[in-house]
Amino acid sequence: xxxxxxxxxxxxxxxxxxxxxxxxxxxxxxxxxxxxxxxxxxxxxxxxxxxxxxxxxxxxxxxxxxxxxxxxxxxxxxxxxxxxxxxxxxxxxxxxxxxxxxxxxxxxxxxxxxxxxxxxxxxxxxxxxxxxxxxxxxxxxxxxxxxxxxxxxx
Numbered sequence: 001x002x003x004x005x006x007x008x009x010x011x012x013x014x015x016x017x018x019x020x021x022x023x024x025x026x027x028x029x030x031x032x033x034x035x036x037x038x039x040x041x042x043x044x045x046x047x048x049x050x051x052x053x054x055x056x057x058x059x060x061x062x063x064x065x066x067x068x069x070x071x072x073x074x075x076x077x078x079x080x081x082x083x084x085x086x087x088x089x090x091x092x093x094x095x096x097x098x099x100x101x102x103x104x105x106x107x108x109x110x111x112x113x114x115x116x117x118x119x120x121x122x123x124x125x126x127x128x129x130x131x132x133x134x135x136x137x138x139x140x141x142x143x144x145x146x147x148x149x150x151x152x153x154x
Contacts, residue, residue: 017045017053018068024053026062043068055116066116073120080115080123083130091138105129 017024022045029040032054043064045053052071055064069077087098103113106122115126 017047017051019053019070020045020047020051022046022051024068026057029056064116066114066118073123076120076123076127077115077118080118080126080130083127083134084115086134087130090134092133092136101133102126 015024016022024043024045026041027044029036029042032042032044032048033040038059040059041057041062042054043057045051045068048054053068055066055068057064066077084098084102087093087101088095092098093101099110099113102115103110105126106113106118115123118126
């Protein structure tokens with residue numbers, strides 16, 4: 001008999017720091033974020049700030065937005081997001097088609113196409129491929145039932 005695998009709890013990814021092996025604690029972003037008026041919570045390495053590793057949680061939950069990352073990887077993920085977001089904010093694609101494109105670039109299902117889970121290699125790939133797509137002229141709008149999707153070429 002073959003048992004169906006259960007999807008893992010995303011909180012399992014934040015029990016130990018992947019950089020130093022220390023415990024990770026859920027705490028307020030106060031003192032880490034310059035301003036925390038929205039009460040953002042983070043999973044933070046117990047050795048912070050010596051080990052500058054943390055990840056934000058979804059508002060009102062304890063579910064991490066991605067995986068724990070040090071300052072370099074967080075900066076790379078921010079740049080990957082900035083370049084990726086231009087695909088739909090500058091009119092090259094709709095937001096949904098941009099995420100479909102991202103899933104194809106990463107060779108993962110759409111449900112797994114999240115920059116917050118990417119390491120250095122894939123962040124650099126997203127940056128490079130997003131810039132390549134942005135160097136092409138924006139395609140014409142193709143009428144659809146859903147309010148207009150943009151065509152895109154790979």
